[in-house]
């Protein structure tokens with residue numbers, strides 16, 4: 240089975256199925272399609288399926304001009320019909336792994352995807368989970384489901400975990416040139432999964448088990464969450480000490496070793512950093528271990544929106560104004576620069592807190608034309624002189640590169656800058672309050 244699958248992959252006769260065609264699945268499909276593989280994306284979102292089939296991408300990192308030719312050539316197609324798995328040799332599962340309301344892992348999307356794979360599992364198939372999850376998921380949840388079919392792992396089919404590491408909006412490091420880590424249930428599973436990725440991705444690093452590969456991803460994202468938590472706390476300390484935290488970080492960063500800069504901000508966003516560490520702490524709780532760093536960083540990071548609102552309040556008070564009744568213009572609602580993704584964006588929390596305090600809130604974001612807040616819909620306003628002049632405070636929550644910061648500061652009455660986006664603005668700096 241191994242040799243046959245290896246040959247099929249090498250000759251590009253292997254058909255690849257990707258379950259979940261979102262931020263992770265679609266870029267992977269494009270890379271594989273470019274390398275000559277026939278890729279079938281399977282997604283329960285029928286709107287997304289038809290958009291992909293007409294060459295339209297929902298994802299910031301995939302341009303229509305890159306997707307459309309591959310769709311036209313028949314290299315990429317999408318469907319909501321899982322029976323195509325019958326013809327698929329390699330399956331990558333890229334479905335969401337959110338948290339439940341009680342902040343526990345919600346692996347229901349993985350289970351739903353795997354139960355479809357189980358139904359169509361056939362000899363010679365390679366199954367890879369890419370969704371971020373807690374250590375043990377592949378071995379403890381997925382393997383038993385697939386072995387229920389009577390097929391044997393490592394012999395009849397191959398099962399591995401390989402976390403996606405995509406950084407949306409990063410033009411330097413993409414799906415293609417970011418090395419992969421790969422851990423299989425058996426050594427052959429690792430080897431064939433590594434071989435599969437190496438057809439298109441620069442490097443695949445083999446690990447001893449699926450559990451190790453799951454843990455690598457959680458270390459990476461916990462590392463970020465904890466360091467951002469630390470630097471957010473340093474920002475709180477600097478505020479009390481009346482020190483500019485941005486100056487401190489830039490100066491520390493002149494040390495050529497032993498320091499890596501992280502920056503404070505209005506809180507964590509996206510589908511990874513605010514969520515993934517909780518997968519690890521949840522698993523550890525079941526082993527009677529309390530993951531202190533994760534909980535502490537989560538606590539500090541999740542309170543940043545409140546802190547931003549407190550700072551806006553303070554700045555308005557200095558001008559003898561109150562939050563209640565003030566007009567606040569929020570700049571940037573996506574969770575990070577130059578993308579449109581709103582998932583877990585702290586800007587939404589800041590806006591909600593401002594509204595609760597009685598402020599009149601509007602927003603402007605070139606990447607997000609509208610957004611749903613509770614039952615209502617808000618539309619991005621055009622960033623004109625008039626709207627800037629008419630706002631009591633302009634709060635920069637996401638530092639998109641499309642903004643003209645000189646123009647913003649020149650026309651605003653007061654600027655709350657949570658990202659140090661105005662660092663190069665020379666004039667009217669007295670209007671700027673930095674986090």
Ligand SMILES: NC(=O)c1ccc[n+]([C@@H]2O[C@H](COP(=O)([O-])OP(=O)(O)OC[C@H]3O[C@@H](n4cnc5c(N)ncnc54)[C@H](O)[C@@H]3O)[C@@H](O)[C@H]2O)c1
Nearest residue numbers: 259260261262263282283284333334336351352370371403
């Ligand atoms: N977005 C990122 O930057 C990023 C980076 C690395 C890892 N990840 C991880 O990758 C996984 C996927 O994240 P994403 O950002 O691509 O999510 P996404 O929401 O952008 O895409 C997931 C897709 O899966 C589809 N889907 C849901 N259930 C399905 C099912 N049962 N069958 C078929 N399709 C289904 C959804 O309709 C959606 O199109 C998550 O575990 C995430 O933590 C995400």
